[in-house]
Amino acid sequence: xxxxxxxxxxxxxxxxxxxxxxxxxxxxxxxxxxxxxxxxxxxxxxxxxxxxxxxxxxxxxxxxxxxxxxxxxxxxxxxxxxxxxxxxxxxxxxxxxxxxxxxxxxxxxxxxxxxxxxxxxxxxxxxxxxxxxxxxxxxxxxxxxxxxxxxxxxxxxxxxxxxxxxxxxxxxxxxxxxxxxxxxxxxxxxxxxxxxxxxxxxxxxxxxxxxxxxxxxxxxxxxxxxxxxxxxxxxxxxxxxxxxxxxxxxxxxxxxxxxxxxxxxxxxxxxxxxxxxxxxxxxxxxxxxxxxxxxxxxxxxxxxxxxxxxxxxxxxxxxxxxxxxxxxxxxxxxxxxxxxxxxxxxxxxxxxxxxxxxxxxxxxxxxx
Amino acid sequence: xxxxxxxxxxxxxxxxxxxxxxxxxxxxxxxxxxxxxxxxxxxxxxxxxxxxxxxxxxxxxxxxxxxxxxxxxxxxxxxxxxxxxxxxxxxxxxxxxxxxxxxxxxxxxxxxxxxxxxxxxxxxxxxxxxxxxxxxxxxxxxxxxxxxxxxxxxxxxxxxxxxxxxxxxxxxxxxxxxxxxxxxxxxxxxxxxxxxxxxxxxxxxxxxxxxxxxxxxxxxxxxxxxxxxxxxxxxxxxxxxxxxxxxxxxxxxxxxxxxxxxxxxxxxxxxxxxxxxxxxxxxxxxxxxxxxxxxxxxxxxxxxxxxxxxxxxxxxxxxxxxxxxxxxxxxxxxx
Numbered sequence: 001x002x003x004x005x006x007x008x009x010x011x012x013x014x015x016x017x018x019x020x021x022x023x024x025x026x027x028x029x030x031x032x033x034x035x036x037x038x039x040x041x042x043x044x045x046x047x048x049x050x051x052x053x054x055x056x057x058x059x060x061x062x063x064x065x066x067x068x069x070x071x072x073x074x075x076x077x078x079x080x081x082x083x084x085x086x087x088x089x090x091x092x093x094x095x096x097x098x099x100x101x102x103x104x105x106x107x108x109x110x111x112x113x114x115x116x117x118x119x120x121x122x123x124x125x126x127x128x129x130x131x132x133x134x135x136x137x138x139x140x141x142x143x144x145x146x147x148x149x150x151x152x153x154x155x156x157x158x159x160x161x162x163x164x165x166x167x168x169x170x171x172x173x174x175x176x177x178x179x180x181x182x183x184x185x186x187x188x189x190x191x192x193x194x195x196x197x198x199x200x201x202x203x204x205x206x207x208x209x210x211x212x213x214x215x216x217x218x219x220x221x222x223x224x225x226x227x228x229x230x231x232x233x234x235x236x237x238x239x240x241x242x243x244x245x246x247x248x249x250x251x252x253x254x255x256x257x258x259x260x261x262x263x264x265x266x267x268x269x270x271x272x273x274x275x276x277x278x279x280x281x282x283x284x285x286x287x288x289x290x291x292x293x294x295x296x297x298x299x300x301x302x303x304x305x306x307x308x309x310x311x312x313x314x315x316x317x318x319x320x321x322x323x324x325x326x327x328x329x330x331x332x333x334x335x336x337x338x339x340x341x342x343x344x345x346x347x348x349x350x351x352x353x354x355x356x357x358x359x360x361x362x363x364x365x366x367x368x
Numbered sequence: 369x370x371x372x373x374x375x376x377x378x379x380x381x382x383x384x385x386x387x388x389x390x391x392x393x394x395x396x397x398x399x400x401x402x403x404x405x406x407x408x409x410x411x412x413x414x415x416x417x418x419x420x421x422x423x424x425x426x427x428x429x430x431x432x433x434x435x436x437x438x439x440x441x442x443x444x445x446x447x448x449x450x451x452x453x454x455x456x457x458x459x460x461x462x463x464x465x466x467x468x469x470x471x472x473x474x475x476x477x478x479x480x481x482x483x484x485x486x487x488x489x490x491x492x493x494x495x496x497x498x499x500x501x502x503x504x505x506x507x508x509x510x511x512x513x514x515x516x517x518x519x520x521x522x523x524x525x526x527x528x529x530x531x532x533x534x535x536x537x538x539x540x541x542x543x544x545x546x547x548x549x550x551x552x553x554x555x556x557x558x559x560x561x562x563x564x565x566x567x568x569x570x571x572x573x574x575x576x577x578x579x580x581x582x583x584x585x586x587x588x589x590x591x592x593x594x595x596x597x598x599x600x601x602x603x604x605x606x607x608x609x610x611x612x613x614x615x616x617x618x619x620x621x622x623x624x625x626x627x628x629x630x631x632x633x634x635x636x637x638x639x640x641x642x643x644x645x646x647x648x649x650x651x652x653x654x655x656x657x658x659x660x661x662x663x664x665x666x667x668x669x670x671x672x673x674x675x676x677x678x679x680x681x682x683x684x685x686x687x688x689x690x691x692x693x694x695x696x697x698x699x700x701x702x703x
Contacts, residue, residue: 028472032479080459131679141682144406144459148622149675149682156672164666292463329478329485331614334471338464342450346461349454 004359010304014297014344016351021339028335034328046321047314053321055188055203059275060287061313062205065212066267067291068309069219070260072300076223077256078236083132083147084264085288086154087125091265092272093158094124096166096279099179113183117273118211118266125265126258128154133257137250143257151288162281176279185274208270215263216302222259223302232256264288286334290316293337296345312337372522372529377650379534383608384653385646386545387412390600391624392631392638393552394593400556400633401589402569402694406462407447408597409621410469415440415601417473420487420612421480423494429606432494436605437598443469444594452586455698466621474614485614487605496539496607504536539607541599548596552635565589569692572699582699600624619675626678633692648674 026036047057067084074081081087098120099113107113132146162174185206189199223229234242235252243249271283290312297311298304319333343351391408398405415436423432443465450461474485481487500506505524510517521532556562565585567575572582600620605612623645630644631637652670659665 028475032475080463082463135679135683139684141679141684144463145622145625146679146682148619149626149678152619152675153672153679156668156675160666160668163668289467296460327478327482329474331471331474331478331485334467335475336471338466338468338471341460341467342446342464346450346456346458346464347454349456353454 004356008355008359010299013348013351013355014299016355017344017348018297018340020351021336021343024339025332025336029328029332032328034326039322039326039328042322042325043315043318046325047318050200051198052200052203053317055200055205056317056320057310057313058188058205058209059203059270059313060316061309062209062212062270063267063285063287064290064294064309064312064316065216065306066263066270067287068294068298068305069215069291069302070263070267071291071295072298072302072305073219073223073232073256073263074260075295075300076236077232077252078239079136079253079257079260080144081129081147081257081260081264082144082292083129083150083261083288084291085284085286086147086151087128087261087264088267088271088284088288089151089154089158090128091121091125091261092268092279092283093161094120094122094265095268095272096176096179099183099273100166100176100279104180104182107180107182110182110185114185114207114211114269114273117183117269121265121268121272122262123265125268126262128265129257129261130254133254133261136257137253158279158281162279166279174281178278179273183273184277185269187274204275206270206274208274211266211269213306215266216306219263220302228255264291290333290337293340293344296341371526372533375529375533377647377654379537380653381643381647381650382534382542383538383646384649385642386542387600387604387608387620388624388627388642388645389545389639390548390596390603391621392627392642393548393635394596394600395625395628396552396556396631396633396635396638397565397589397596398593399628399695400569400692401565401586402572402692402697402699403447403451403586403589404458404462404696405447405593406459406625407443407465407621408462408593408600408624409617409619410462410466411440411443411594411597412601412604412617412621413466413469413473413615414443415598416605416616417477417487417601417612419602420490420605421477423490423606424481424488424611427493429490429494429496432606433599433602436602437595440598440601441591441594444590444597448587448590451698452583452590455700458696458698470615473612477612477614487612490606490610494606495610496541496603498537498539499543501531501536503531505532506537539603541603541607544599545603546639549635549639556635561588566692568699569694572694573702576699576701582701586699597621623674623678626681629691630681632690645674645677648677 029036029039047053067088070084071081095117098116102116107116128150132143132150135141135146136143162176166176167174168177185208188205189201191207192199231247232252234245235247235249239249267287272279276283294305294308294312297308315333315336319330322328323330391412395405395408418439419432419436422435423429447461447465450456451458477485477487505520505528507517510520513520521529556566564575564580568582568585576582604616609616627638627641627645630641652673656667
C-alpha cells in the first residue's frame with residue numbers, strides 16, 4: 001500500500017487542519033486576555049441556544065453555501081475567484097432592480113418575484129465576473145488580481161448608485177426605497193408555523209435556505225453528471241491535456257467564471273431580498289471572502305461546502321454574539337477565516353506528509 | 369491651474385507613491401525568485417499596525433519601525449514555509465495571510481488601545497518628521513520674513529517652488545524608498561546574488577544543478593520582500609498618516625502588484641509606475657468632483673480609478689510584459 005485510505009484524505013486531514021486553526025484561534029483569544037473556553041461557550045450558546053440564534057446561523061449559512069459553491073466551481077477549473085464579494089454586491093443590485101422596477105402586476109406572488117430576482121441576481125453576478133474571465137482567457141491577466149480590483153470597483157459603484165440615482169429621496173441613509181411587500185420572502189417562522197413548530201419571528205433565515213440546498217444538488221449534478229462539468233474538471237486537472245481532448249480553454253474559463261459569478265449573485269436573494277428588503281451599502285458583509293474558506297474546507301464538494309458553510313454560519317453568528325458579551329470584536333471571525341484558509345489551503349502538506357508517512361509505515365508493518 | 373498647484377499635486381503624488389514603491393520592490397524581489405506574493409497587502413497592514421502601536425506606546429518611531437518590519441518579516445516567513453518548504457499554493461497562502469492581517473490588527477488594536485480598532489494618534493517623536501533640505505523654504509524662513517510659509521512659497525521662483533515643495537520636506541522614508549530603486553537594480557542586475565535570484569525565478573533546476581540552494585535563495589528573497597513591505601507599512605502609519613486605522617492599506621498591496629507588472633519586473637520602471645498610481649490618488653484627493661464642461665465626474669469614480677487602471681494595465685493594453693517563468697511553482701528537487 002502506497003496511499004492513505006480515502007477516509008483519512010476526506011475526513012482526517014481536514015479535521016486535523018481545522019483543529020490546528022482552532023487551537024491557534026484559541027491562543028489568539030487567550031493572548032488578548034480573554035478565556036477561550038468561555039468564548040467558545042458564548043459562541044455555541046449564541047448560535048444554537050435559541051431559535052433566534054439558529055435563525056441567524058442558518059441565514060449566514062445560506063450566504064456561505066452560495067459563495068462557497070461559487071468559489072468551488074472556479075477552483076474546479078483551476079481558477080481562484082476572489083471576486084465573490086463584488087459579484088454578490090452586483091448580484092444584489094440586480095435583485096434590487098428587479099424588486100423595485102418590475103411592476104408588481106407581473107409579480108402576484110413572492111415565488112414569482114423570487115424567480116425574477118434569481119434571474120436578475122444571477123445575470124448581474126455573472127456579468128460582473130465576465131470581464132475578469134474574458135481578460136484571463138484572452139489576455140492572460142491574472143484573475144486573482146482582476147477579481148480583487150472588481151471588488152473595489154463594485155464598492156465604488158454601489159456607493160455612487162446609493163448616494164445618487166437609487167437613493168430614497170429625503171432619507172439620511174444611503175439606501176434605496178423599500179421593496180414592495182409582495183417581494184418579501186417568507187421567513188422560517190412563517191414557513192414552520194403551519195407545521196406547528198414555533199420559530200423566532202425576528203430571525204432572518206428565510207426560504208432562500210432551500211434555494212441554497214437545491215443549489216448544492218444542482219452544482220453536484222452539473223459538475224459530476226454533465227458534459228460541461230466534466231470539461232470543467234478536465235480543464236482544471238490538466239489544461240494542456242484537455243486541449244488535446246478538444247476542450248476550448250477560453251470557453252471553459254469564461255463559462256466557469258460566469259457560473260461562479262452567477263451563484264455568488266444568487267446570494268443576494270437571501271441577503272438583499274430575504275433580509276434587508278431594500279438595497280443597502282454593505283449587504284454582503286464579507287460573505288464573498290468567507291466562501292474561499294468554505295470551498296477549501298469543503299474540498300470543493302457541494303456536500304463538503306454545505307457542512308463548512310454551517311460551521312462558518314455558526315462562527316459568524318457566534319462571533320457577533322461574542323462581540324456583544326465580551327471585549328472580543330467581530331473581526332475574530334476574519335482571523336479564524338484566515339487561519340482556516342492557511343491550514344486547509346496552503347499548509348495542507350504540513351499535516352498530509354506526516355500522516356501519509358504514518359499510514360504507509362503502519363501498512364508496511366502489517367505486511368511484514 | 370497654476371504652476372504651484374501642479375507642483376503641489378506632484379508633491380502629494382510622491383508621498384502617496386512611496387508605500388506603493390516599497391511594496392512594489394518587495395514584490396519584485398519575491399517574484400523574481402519565483403514566488404507570487406499576493407500577501408503584500410497583509411504585510412503592509414501588520415507592519416503599519418505594529419509600527420503605530422509600538423511608536424505610540426514607547427514614543428519612539430524608530431522602535432516602531434523595527435517592530436513593524438519584524439512583523440512583516442514574520443508574515444513573510446509563514447509565506448515562505450507554506451510555499452517553499454511545504455510546496456503549498458502560493459496564492460492561497462497570500463490570501464490567507466491577508467485575512468489574518470486584516471483580522472488580527474483590529475483584534476490587537478482593540479485589546480491594547482480600546483479605541484475601535486485604531487491606535488491613538490501619533491505625536492512628536494512617534495512620527496517621522498519632514499526633513500528640510502538645505503536652501504529650501506521652511507518654517508524658519510517664514511518666521512524670519514514674518515509671513516505664512518504658504519505666501520512665501522507662492523512668491524518664490526518656480527525652481528525654488530519645485531525644490532521646496534516637491535523635493536524637500538519629505539520624511540526620511542521617502543528618500544529611503546527612492547534610494548532603494550538604484551540599490552535594487554544594483555543588487556539584482558550587478559551582483560552574483562542577484563543573478564542567482566533571477567535565475568531561481570526563471571529556471572530553478574539549472575540553479576540547483578550549479579550547486580546553489582534554491583530553497584535558501586527563495587527564503588532570502590522572502591526576507592528582503594518582508595523588510596521592504598514592512599517599510600511600506602511603517603511609512604503608511606508613521607509618515608503618511610499619524611497612527612493606525614483599520615484596513616488602512618486599502619488595496620495598496622494589490623496595486624503594487626499591478627505596478628510591478630506594468631514595470632515589467634524592473635526596478636526603475638517600478639518607480640514610474642508607482643508614481644503614476646500616486647498621481648491618480650493625489651488628483652482624486654484634491655478634486656472631489658471634476659467638472660468636464662457640464663459632465664461632472666463623481667468622486668466615487670475618481671476613487672475607483674486606480675483600481676480600474678490596474679485592470680487596464682493587467683489587460684496588457686500598455687504593452688506586453690513577461691513574468692518570470694518559474695513564478696508560482698514550488699521547486700521539487702529531482703532524485
